[in-house]
Amino acid sequence: MVKMKDVAELAGVSSAAVSRYLNGGYISADKAERIKQAIELTGYVRSSQARALRTGSTKLIGVIVPKINSESVSRITAGIGQVLGRRGYQMLLANTDNAADRELEYLDLFQNHPVDGIVLVATMVTDEHRAAIASCRVPIVLIGQHVEGAACVYHDDYEAAFELGHALAGRVDGKIAYIGVTEEDRAAGYDRRRGFEAGLRAAGNPLDAALIRRGSFTLDSGYSAARELLSVAPDVSFIACATDTMAAGALRAIDEVRGMGEGIHRVSGFGDNAFLRALTGGIPTVHYGYLTSGVEATSMLLDTLDGVEGERGLKTLKLGHQLMNV
Amino acid sequence: MVKMKDVAELAGVSSAAVSRYLNGGYISADKAERIKQAIELTGYVRSSQARALRTGSTKLIGVIVPKINSESVSRITAGIGQVLGRRGYQMLLANTDNAADRELEYLDLFQNHPVDGIVLVATMVTDEHRAAIASCRVPIVLIGQHVEGAACVYHDDYEAAFELGHALAGRVDGKIAYIGVTEEDRAAGYDRRRGFEAGLRAAGNPLDAALIRRGSFTLDSGYSAARELLSVAPDVSFIACATDTMAAGALRAIDEVRGMGEGIHRVSGFGDNAFLRALTGGIPTVHYGYLTSGVEATSMLLDTLDGVEGERGLKTLKLGHQLMNV
DNA sequence: TATCATTGTGTAAGCGATTTCAATGACAGG
């Protein structure tokens, strides 16, 4: 492995000069030229490990996600990756498989070492999370949840759910049911349910508390909850779900119980999943700019790290949403 | 930041002793105890950067994927992450967005530095790829393609496609069309098409070359190709696709042209996408153990890196498949 | 008793970069 010293010797300069050449310090034109050639000749590339040890910066960003195989998360990740790549950083990905404790574990692992900053795609935010975030040694940005005192990029789930509920109330005749997710997930659980309920209520068609179920983000959980709903309350004519994935499950349940194709006009979701859109022609749902949230969060983080002038700094950013097919 | 020397002083030993304690070298019981307490007291954690510089190993594995937001890739990634986490490694993720040149770029970037090994989720494998792989400084494992002379974990796409074609030939009456992908993707392009054709032929119902189209992995491309097929050859009664995603597009096209619900029994795919399965009740498709391939590839790689005895070594591993809904 | 593994320990030499520091030469102003 050719190192800086070799390049320096070949170019007839000190290794300090080579370092300066590489980092844009004082260097005369002719030496710069000689160094440039020596580098090309030797194929030298500098050791990021040595550099990291000396400078304390690894150009690595830790990204913690709850589950890699979900459309929303992978879109967010795509956005994060875009910005990172463009700005010379790399992504250290940690998949927690929906286990909140592994999230904390990674938060620890990351700040204890190699990363310059962290992007946390958050679901549940416990007090422990808040504490860990507050005491984090490196800058951190949250995506998906609004946490006081932390930098976050999120969507207004309450408002979106309100609008959806309000719009649906007028178009659905018959009983509406709701399949939510754990309220520990403030955004997808609490906010969406509350917003939806408020929207229905405002439209004069309040949600019957007996028709609320809880799934676990998966398609199967949406299916089970819907089956149960349909057997307990056969007069339910519409099932709103907290995620498109669960809506797909509910849709299947309705199809099974009431005949193929029936479900399509009787469920709604959140997230505007591409598959669902194509296969159903589009159920009522909320479109969020997931890729954008990845991009924005990461830009914010890197601006802080790189000390970009006129930087946006670590702050809170609420992104818009869009009702689909209502 | 408390460093090893601080711990050593507090424990009244040399830093070499602390290092030995941490790495399992010779150390007496009482010193070990003192060191343990000193570490707890100070909250010391060792600098992975210094360690990396000294040992030359980063405990980082580079993972190159063509596209993060696809079910197959994210399942593979989940498998990779599982093994990595369990064995004390971390994942450096590079998303190439389906650009083969960025793949080479990352291959370069990675081996030039911080990673101990590479997992490449391959699509197109050009000669440049082969060269880059062969000259790779760190161990590398490919997933999804079979490349001579490189370690790979892959599926037998030809055989699977053959079986699918053979099975479908008997069940479909009327003309069968095929929507493939670029043949530069040997597995998903070339092998699947050839296998499918051979399967149909073997069943005495050969594929009409005029009914072959090419998509680009996306849902929309499947949709367009199917629309075009249906208008050019209205008597086509079944459209086989090289991926479930394109099948979803084709399904939508058929629904539009022939009425909702019609498509479901008239398309087939590859990959056994969960959404598609739920929403259609299951089209003929091939199930691959994507998660398993991530697990196997990574285990193989880490075994080599860690010098596990009885190691499996870097070799070639062909995983099985399963026909679904035929 | 002499000899030799075996264990335990500290000293010090790196790993390969960045960066401080002092030194140099050139050049403008007084």
Next chain:
DNA sequence: CCTGTCATTGAAATCGCTTACACAATGATA
């Protein structure tokens, strides 16, 4: 001619850890 800037330069000191080496003990073996 002297002095003060200013751009350039290399020597050398880190960054925090691992490990080769030398050297002690200690117990086992001949």
